[in-house]
Amino acid sequence: MKTTRRQFIKIAGASTAGMAIAGSVLGSVQKVGEAAHVKKDMLDSELTRTPTYCEVCFWKCAAWVYKDKEGNIKKLIGNDEDQHARGKLCPRGTGGLGMYEDEDRLKKPLIRRTDANGKQYYEEAEWDVALDYIANKMNSIKKDYGKENMALFVHGAPAKHFEYLFKAFGNENHAEPAYAQCAGPREAGFFATFGSGVGSPEPADMQNSKCIVFIGNHIGENMHNSFVQEVSTAIDNEAKIIVVDPRLSTVASKATHWLAIKPGTDMALLLSWMHVLIYDNIYDKEYIDKYAFGFEELKAHVANYTPEWAAGITTINPELIRKSAHTMAAASPASVIHPGRHTTWYGDDTQRERAMAMINALLGAYGRRGGMYMGVKQKLPKYPVPAFPHPHWSWQDITKPKFKNAAVGLTNVLIEASLPEFDKKHQIKGWFIAGTSVINTIPDRIKMFKAIENQELIVVVDTMPMEMTGYADVVLPESTYLERHDYSRAGKNRVAQVAFRMPAVEAKYDSKPAWWMAKELGHRLGLEKYYPWKNLEEVLDWQFKQVGSSLEEMKKIGVKTFPSTEPIYLLPGEDYEFNTNTGKIELYSTDFAEKGYDAMPKFTRHESPDPGFYHLVYGRAPMHTFGRTQNNPYLYDLYETNSIWINPRTAKLWGIENNSNIWLKNQDGVISEFSTKARLTERIRPDSIYMVHGFGHTNKKLSRARGRGINDIPLITKIKIDPIMGGTGMRNNFVTFILEEPSREEIIAAADWKANAAKKKEASENKKKETEKKSEAKKEHTKETHTKEEAKS
Template identity: 45%
Template sequence: MNHGHDLNRRDFLKISSLFLAGSAAISSQVGQALSSTNTAFAKDDREEVVHSFCEHCFWRCGIAAHVRNGKIYKITGSEHHPLSNGKLCPRGTGGIGQIYDPDRLAHPIIRERKGGKSSLRKASWDEAITYTAEKLYQIKEKYGPEAIAMLHHGYGYTFFKEMFKAFGVNKFAKPSYDFCCGPRLQGYTMTYGHGTGTPEGIDMMNSKYLLFFGTHYGENMHNTAVQEISEGIRRGLKIVVFDPRFSTLAGKAEKWLPIKPGTDIAMMQALMNVLISEELYDKKFVAENTVGFDELWAEIQHMTPEKAATITDIPADEIREIARTFASYAPAAAVHPGRRTQWYADGTQRVRAIAILNALTGNYKMPGGVVKYEKFKLPKPEAHPHPHFKKDVWSKYPFFVQTKPENSITSHEVVQQTLEKEVRAWFVYGVNVPETITLGRKTAIEAMQKLDFMVAVDTLPMEVTGYADIVLPECTYLERYDDLDGGRPYRTPFVSLRQPVVEPMFDSKPGNEIARMMAEKLELHGVFEDSVETYLDKRLNKVGSSLEEVKKTGVLVGEPTNLYRKPGEKLTFKTPSGKIELASAQLKSAGFDAVPKYIKHPEPPQGYYRILTGRKPMLTFGRTANNRFLNELPTARENEIWVNPRIAQKHALSHGEYVHLKNQAGIVSEFPIKVKVTERIREDSVYMVHGYGHYYKKLKWAYKKGASHNQLISKADIDQSTGAVGFQNNFVTFIKEA
């Protein structure tokens, strides 16, 4: 059996309980908090409500943390924050399980090598930071700053990024770009000249008809979107869901269409075909505001509903009916761009097809259609980059960045450059690499084995910390300040504050303090203010407020965005043509298809089934996997493998029994997974929730629970235009326990 994490040179080390918090230490720390003389937090019978924002997903909803006797006893949605409106999802309310997790990292840890063997030991912060600075300096001097890369996830990375920019490093990678937000951002930007935003720029609460392709609202939650969909339904919204699986959102839909996986573009082309051939599209809008109509029609004119039916398994009559109904409700109708958008190698063009479908209806900046949100006008902080800091994008993919880069390279390129010894050191913030990198667990571990040096900053002993040379324990989002969240557009622009609710427990520190300590050791003076409070106060002063003022509600809210265009308003778009690009000249000039083209994807081998993945509403992968409060929910304890009843019968599988999964390359899941026999999945596919099957024993509530999807990835399909990675051309069969 291939367990996928056998090691050679770099040992995977189990962090001893000496370095973890432990339940006794938890009690001790709470006791210390009660007796603390720091009057910044309530330590007696007084109750206090502290406003901040959540860390359990990228939505970053406003929270109200309720404190009694120096301990958080409840977390609710902030009524002041426009993304929460007084409501939270299960993950948000379960944040108490993260801060009071007995398995938390309690002290800095250093790996020592003697006589060819490795061991881990407790270290002081000064020793750990000094060692980190020395190693990074040595690698930079020997190989140059391009030999150092930072992998990050979560909002607290910003201070570390500023520190590294001052050090001359410019290889920053966010794994979620590769398979989630990257294709969506670039696809929309190449079509409209701007991204879709988070929350997405779809006026759902005022829409009459929405099409969704594989979007799992209600399971991946996204608080505000669920609220807006609910309000839309209350107002009469009709929903159509194209998905190989009957999702929670499909349960709210007027129609669920179990489309064949990998055929979305064919379906969208057929819908376009009907809109154009039956002259149902908005001719005036298209003529005035788009380019490339003739090229689009030349590509899609042959994708009739009849042809698409043979590809997608959706009847031609259904396709025609949906296209006609969609047009009848336009412009108060839209196709939602989705969240995780890279499934194969055509994610960018798939998102472009969605954007084009919307454009044909003339729904841009119209009630119920595609809208463009505005940002809160918060000036950017002063930067202190190294004099020789390179602003280059390191990615080889020509359309990796179409807007100002948050990152300069894809995470899978960091892995490849590490395997080739071009990258020698990783600084990993909040990324559980073996269970996150989309090239699969085996490749991720192989890359970590080749590193000269690796630092992991985290709150829990994830798999990645077992491979690190230095482990720096950051305190949780409920114990620290982070930078202001003011860079995201929304219908009500806002800037929100993350502030400590209680004092940091154990010997953990806020990321802003860790970054400041590293900057001083690297002699990068002046990068940070004397305190994070001073820095935040100066930023807020520029918009006529102050840290003291914003701490009261945790948010500043601006004037609502003017979402809709006025009659006769001339529209402009930040594209090369100044219009919506149905056909993209820049894609064509770079050797790619100007308009989205359907490409057939590989079929499963005989007896194998395509793996589809998703989330549960109480799970955000590494951030909640070990949350004992959320794991008390019966449906959260483990993932299941959804199997169609006819396939279950073929393999003699029973509902509730456990099996191992084997992929097309012979990789067998390390842990078994429970079978869920259900009509809610197509016969050619199986479905499992990502983020389970942890093999790190120190994660008491996550260890051996379910199977790891990442372990079963051995094939990756890369979009050559944007560098995004798809992994749904992986297939599995079943090995019965007996």
């Protein structure tokens, strides 16, 4: 796999930047030493604080940034008033300071240049130069292809600023890995059932639940702050916890029932749970009669999906299946299956999520205390600007014909559209990326590199030299969340709240906030009319004033709670109209039936690994978010590398000992770039291995994270696309162990697995043809002899 036009450039290769890095390392070491020498205890009374909400993950907990008299950030503490934080931050939020302090941060805008020998390098540039370069390129793509022929890939708070810019430019091709590689299926599955998606935070009313079910959702390892707090409350309340996971996850260790399921068979379990709930007559009959559509169809549909049937598929004892269903029903309606978050697993993910939604319906959970609440929010009005221009085409035109229920742009479809063979009209020729290192987020690297090659402009906005920055034409250093304003957090929750972010300190280096970059680009693209304000503060102040607050007030309180008259639970006997075709909870989806999808979920058998291969199960560690925190000095200190969890019985077959160094190879022959330690543990099924996602960074400029652990993304080569919403199912991959260090050449050659597979196929076809020829010849020969013999007789 070689990129020709676009050589990977390790950022900060320029000598001046190199010196700056060395200087700051020294600085930070001295700081720690000095502080320790003085041995001065931190007194809160001597500190001042400013509000923010966290950006280390998507939970966006509101926090206070504490500073000393010199203006140095000392610590980050959760805001007591905030529903997401409840006065506490998780380890990542507490260690969020590391994002600001990290000496490996991007420091100056960089522009890709080519020297006389054809070697590409990054040249440090002033902002004006870098922004002019981008605007010129965007205008030339607009002229040569169309303003629609660019894609925007985003994650987190910078998203809004660039989405706004792109809409003003007349482009709606925006996508987030957060949908097609993550939460998309649950949105589609729950929407089809309740006429309402899930959203973030998921409205599972866990603090009031008497029974909580997690399907592969390893809460506590995915450190969604208020949720971890709610589960903790549920434990205090002696709620039952049911966990379905091939691994004794943290939450499984706290469960009443742990169902150590064979990976890929969740649908069988869910169907059999529905069977038990219906045929043991323990579902919420009154609720279903009042609110649901298609119960009789469902009853007939699950008639044969008995626990005994499911047991043979899932390897779960049928009695445990029955018992766990009864546990859920006994707690109903304060009983909930959590929708999960990363749900792009096997390709039939929307249907699996729908089955979960349907069980929530059978439990009478939706709109009930302890089940799922109906969130409320405070809408912040948009600052008045002229209407955005209408694009001639958008992501919908290239997505909807195939994936009818995709609710937003799909990264994988836009990448497909970025390939040179895609139809010319809709071909993407430029990428703008902010806050996501797409090569480590979206599987199928071969396709990714082909798409990268075909781009005339790639802009990457980040705070860190993530791998994707090495493929950019222009890299823009973003200020961290502790140094910038952003739009407010105002999502749905139990009560309507708005959380405010402001800079606690001046931006380090030559970094800039995303809103400033977008505005500056807007001016260069002739879109001044969409930027009538001086700075984001002005917009925020205007927005706050529309809802009876102000910038001044928000600076003091950080989080404002707004009164809401909307109830978050259904009222007893309420005639509620759901946002579906029938106005009911659809156990039988009329929308799916109309569009040619299964109206009720069916069981599909997914592949099992060949002998010597194991299910590749990946997940999270509480100290890290995706692949973006591994270089954070505080979080690195807590968890510097991942390990490969292996059941001791499996390890014995291979002679692998605890802490043995191992490499992984997947079913397509792809070998992991680095090795990591084996972790022998009884906490996992013998047919599966587990690893924490986000490790194995390759960019040397991530001085701590580089070379630490194994990256799961390159090992995910078999992708099953969800036919309903287009998400990329990534759990169909299997790995085996390599115990001796493979050579670099071997690893590089193995990465080109598509070409290798084609060669192998060709070779085997040739061999087959030869054998066929031989056997034909042999047949002819026998025939001849036979005829001769016949003639003789």
